[in-house]
Amino acid sequence: MTRIVSFVVIVLLIAVGFAWLADRPGVLAITWQGQLIEMSLMVAATIVATLVAAIMLVWWMISTLWNSPHMARRYFRARKRDRGYQALSTGLIAAGAGNALLARKMTARTQGLLSADQEPLIHLLEAQADLIEGKYDAARRKFEAMANDPETRELGLRGLYIEARRQGAHEAALQYAEDAARNAPYLPWAAQATLESKCRSGEWDDAIRLLDQQKAAHVIERGEAERLKAVLLTAKAEEKFESDPKAARDDAKAALKLSKALVPAALVAAKSYLREDNLRKAAAVLEPVWRAEPHPQIAELYVRARSGDTAIDRLKRAERLESLKPNNIESLFAVAQAALAAQDFDKARAKAQAAARIAPRESIFLLLADIEEAESGDQGRIRHWMAQALRAPRDPAWVADGIVSEKWHPVSPVSGRLDAFEWKAPFGQLEGPVEDVSVDTALASLPDVAQPEIRERIIEIPVPVKTEPKPHIEPKADAKIEPMSEIKPVIEASKPKAPPAPAQSPQAVSPAKTEEPVPFFGGAPDDPGVKKAEGSPLVEPAKPVVPTSPGAKPSVQKTTAAEKEGEAVPFFGGLPDDPGVKKTSAATDGKTRLNLF
Template structure:
C-alpha cells in the first residue's frame, strides 16, 4: 500500500514538473564539436527523462542476463524446498491420524527434498513414525539424539519422558523431567511432573521452591499457585506433625491463609494445637473451616478434641449447628452427641432431621444404634440397617476413582498433585443393595443374630387377631344336625345350617409406642409368648 502511494506521488511530481516547464517556455542551445544544437526547454526535459529510463532498462537487462544462472538455481531450490515442506506437513498429519505407511512414505520423500540438518522437524517425524510402527527402540534412540542437540533438546526430553511413562519407567521419567526443568524452567509439563515427583518423595522444600520459580518465570495464575502451595504446605505439615508439632502448626496455618477451605490443613493445625494443650484454639480453627466447608472429619475431631465428656460433646455439637444450621454434618453431630449422652429423644429427632436433609448410610446406622441402645428392638435395628444398605455411601476422600481413608497431597494412582476430593465414591440405584466388603451397614446387618421362630408352647394362646372362627359347640351342633338329617326320611332331609361364631377377642392394650420414622420395620422380630388364658381354646377351621 505504501509503495502504491509513493508511486502515485512520483507520477504527480513529474506531471507537476512538466506543467511548470510548459508554463515557462524557453530555448536551449548546445554547442558540441563545433555544432550548435538548439531546442526548446520542454523537448530537452523529455529527452533527459527518456535517456534516464533507457539507462535503467538497459541496466536491468544486463543484470538479469548476468544473474540468470543463480536465479534459475534459486527457483528450482525453492520449488524443491516447497515440495519437501508439503511432504513434511502431510507426514505429520499422517502421524497424528495413525497412518504409519503414509507417514513413512512422506518421511522418505521429505529426506530426499530437505536436509535434516536444516529442518529439525524431520527428526520429530521420524521418531513419531517409528512409534506408530511399534519400533520403540528406534524412537527412543532418535529422541536421545534430539536431546543432545541444543535446538531440539526440549522436544527430545519430552519424547523420552512420555516414552518412559508409557513403559512404566517412573524413575527414568523423573530424571528426564528434572533435566527438562533444569534446561527449560519455563516448560509447564516439566515443572508439573517434577513438582509431583518431588512431592511423592517428600521433598516439600524443593517442591515449594520450584513452585515459587514457576510463579515468576512461567507466569502461573495466582489462584492456581496459592492452591498448590497450600497443598504442599499441608503435606509438609502432615509429615512433621509427630516430630515437630509447632512447625506443622505454622505450615498448616499458612496453608489456611492461602486456601481457607482446605479441610486437611484445618485438621492438621487443630491436631498440632491439641498436642500443645491449646484446645480452645484448635476448636476455633475447626469452626472457621466448618462454616465454609462442612465435613465429617471436622465434626469427628471437633467433638473428640481434648477428651471431651458426653455433655461437652452435646454443647459443641449445638455450637456447630449454630455455625452451619442447614448442613447434614451439623445435625448429625447433635444426634450422635445426644446418643452418647443417653438423650434418646433428642438423638432420634435430630437423626430424623438429618435423614430428611440427606439420605446417607451413616444416619441410618445411627438410627439403628439409637434403637439398640434404648429399646434393644432387633426388628427396628434390622429395619434401619436394611435402610443403610440401600442408602448412598457417605462422602469420602477419592482420587482417580480410588477411595482412601486419609487425605494425601498427591494421588497414589497417578501421582497428580491435589487430586483428592471429598465426595461420594459411588451411589446405588434406589432400592439396590450394595455388595461391598467394606460396607459398614452390611457388616453390622450380618452380625445380628438370626431371628428365632417361636416353638408351640403347651397351653399357650397365640396373639388374638381379627378372624372368623368356628368353635367346638358349633362343630358339635353341625355333626348332630347332619346325623339327624341322615336318619330322617328322604323327603324330610334338610340342609344343615353352618353356624359361624366370631370369637375374635379384642387386642390387649399395648404399651405406648415410641415415635417411629419411616415405614414399618421389614422384620418386626419375635413377639413374647403370653400365658394361655383359662377356659377352652378356640379351634381354627381356616
C-alpha cells in the same frame, strides 16, 4: 496493502504536480550549441518524466538479465524445499495417524529433498517411523542424537522420557525429566514429572523449591501454585507432627494462609494446639475452616476436643457449630450424634430427619436406626431404617483416581498426581439404581412401635392341711400278728438303698380307691403332668406297726392321705416314671397292680 497505498499516494502527488504546472503556464528556453530550443513548461515536465521512466525500465531489464542465473537457481531451490516440507508434513501426519508405510515413504522423500542439518524435524520423523514399526532401539538412538543437538535437545529428552516410561524404566525417565527441568524449568512436563517424583519419595523441601521455580517461570498460574504449595506444606506438617508438633503447626498455619479451606491443614494445626491443652486457639483454627467448608472430621475434632467433657457439654459444642453454619447437613448430623450420646432422643431424631431432607445418605439413616434402638428397641423400626440406608447414596469420602480412602493423602497412589484427593461421593454409587429414599417417604412407611407382649403364668402353691393326730394304740401282748410281706407295696420296693419295711397287719393298709393321682412333695420337683388334689393333706400322722416277733420294737410307717383314700402316689426318689404307666393301688387279693393305658 502498504504497497498499494504507497502507489496511490505517488500517483496522486504526480497528478497534483501536473495540475499545479497547468495552472501556471510559461515558456522554457534552452540554448545549447548555438541553437535555441523553446517549449512550454508542461511539455518540459512531461519529457523529464518520460525520460526517468525509460531509464528505470532499462535498468530493470539489465539487472534481470544479469541476475537471471541466480534467480533460476533460487527458484528451483525454493521449489525443492517446498516439496521437501510438503513431504515432511505429510510424513508427520502419517506417523501421528499410525500409517507406517506412508510415514516411511515420506521419510525417504524428505531425506532426498531436504538436508538433515537444514531441517532437524527429519530426525523426529525418522524416530516416529521407527516407533510405529517397532524398532525401539533405532528410535532411542535418534532421540539421543536429538538430545545432543542444542537445537533439538528438549525434543530429544522428551522422546527419551516417554520411551523410558513406556518400558517401565522409571529411574531413567526421572533422570531425563530432571535434566530437562534443570536446563528448561519452563517445560510443564518435565517440571510436573520431577515434582511428582519428589512427592512420592517424600522430599517435600525439594518439591517446594521446584514449585517456586515453576511459579517464577510462569509455568503454573499463581492460584494453582499457591494451592499446590499449601498441599506440600500440609504433607510436610503431617510427617513431622509426631516428632515436632510445634514445627508441624507452623507449616500447617502457613498452608492455611495460602488455602483457607484446606481441611487437613486445619486438622494438623488444631491437634497441635490440643496437645498443649490450648482449646481456645484450636477452636480459632477450626471455626473459620468450618464456615468456609463444613467437614465431618472437623466436627468430630471440635466436639471431642476435651476428653473430660460430658455428653451435655459435647452437645453444646455441636450446637455451637450449627450456629456457625446453620441449615447445613454436616451441622445437623453433628448435633444429632451428640444428642444421641446425651440421650436426648427427640432432638437427635429431629436433627437427623432435617439432615436427611437436605441430602439423604447412608450414615443418616443408620443414625436413625441407632436412635430407635436406644429409645424403643423396636426391631421392626430398626430394620426399616437400615433398609433405607441400603438404598441411600453413599457417604462422601476422600477419592482419587477411583481409590476411596478414609484419610487424606497429598499424592495419588495410582497416578502420583499431586493434590488428587477430593472429598466427594465415590463414583461406584452412580452404577446403582436410582430409588426414592426421601425421608418423608420413609416416615410414611415407618411401622408403629410394637407393644410388649404380656405373658400370664399361674403358679400353684400347695397349702398343707393340719390334721389331728390319732391316739397311739399299744398292741396287746397276746395278739396274734400275721405277716404282711405279701402285700408290700411295689412303690416302697422300688426305692434304692432303702431298708425293707417291717411287716404290718392287714388292718394297717386301708382299701385303695382308684382316683386322680396326687404328687408327692417331699422329694424331687413336681411333675408338671400331675394334678394336685385340692384340699388333700400332705402327710398323715404316723401309725404304729405291730412287730412280727416278740421283743421287736414297733416300727412307724408314714402313710399319705392319698394312700389312705386308695389313690395312686407317684414316686420321685427312684427311676423316672414311665408316662405311659398309670399307678393304681387296689385292695384285690392284698396286692398292688399296675394298669397300662
